[in-house]
Amino acid sequence: MNTRFSLLITLLIPLCLHAETAECLVQRLIADAWSPRSARVEWTFSGKVPADLGAHDDWKLCEPRPTRLAGNIILAFERTDGGATRRIVVTGTAHVFGPCLTVKQTVPAGQPVQVANLDSISAEWTYLNGDAAQLSDFSAAKVATRALTQGKPITTRDIKGAKLVHRGQNVSVYYAEGSVRIRISGRALCDGAMGDVVPVSTELVASRRLSGTVSADGSIQLER
Secondary structure, three states: OOHHHHHHHHHHHHHHHHHHHHHHHHHHHHHHHOOOOOOEEEEEEOOOOOOOOOOOOOOEEOOOOOOOOOEEEEEEEEEEEOOEEEEEEEEEEEEEEEEEEEEOOOEOOOOEEOHHHEEEEEEEOOOOOOOEOOHHHHOOOEEEOOOEOEOOOOEHHHEEEOEEEOOOOEEEEEEEEOOEEEEEEEEEOOOEEOOOEEEEEOOOOOOOOEEEEEOOOOOEEEOO
16 A cells, blocks of 8 residues: 555545544434434435534534424534533434334224234334334224225324223223222213223212223223
8 A cells, every 4th residue: 555545544534434423423312302212313414514513422402302303404403612502503314213013914994903913113204194103002902093004104193092982881980099999880971992081970970970081991980
């Protein structure tokens, strides 16, 4: 290797490392903004990379920090050095990837989504219409709000709680406070999914309309 070529490599390596370090810094901070969801980020600067950005690793996204960072965005970073605050604004494109769920077989809109019919995939979140659904979102029964097809990520907007009680249905109504447990029969006055607050009527308190929260088993827990 001749002396001139060696000198060229020596000059270029710091520049390459600087650009890579700056990109990695931005990718890490964008991924942190998606916490507690675990995301992988690919970032591309749309303009010149500020020299200071890759020289320090203590930059922070300016507050208020957005909770969803993806697509074509403008980011502002700050760091304190010797009592002075340094601010940098950059533009670029963030492609965000992470775990998603899809269905093994098509589920028509309005039909139940069974956990056994779900499959885990890795997909891009960047332009999803809502957050990617996770298994925890199916802790209660869900139905599809649109037709779900194999291979396409499911978002939280694509599902909703399945109705566990229906208007006019006889339900078990209970009240619990401390060591006191009361369970009586009642009638739901509207439809409700798990977690919904619905009005109920009972023979014991016929003169007053009560309301309670729908439990996973379809019973109603009266509000205190």
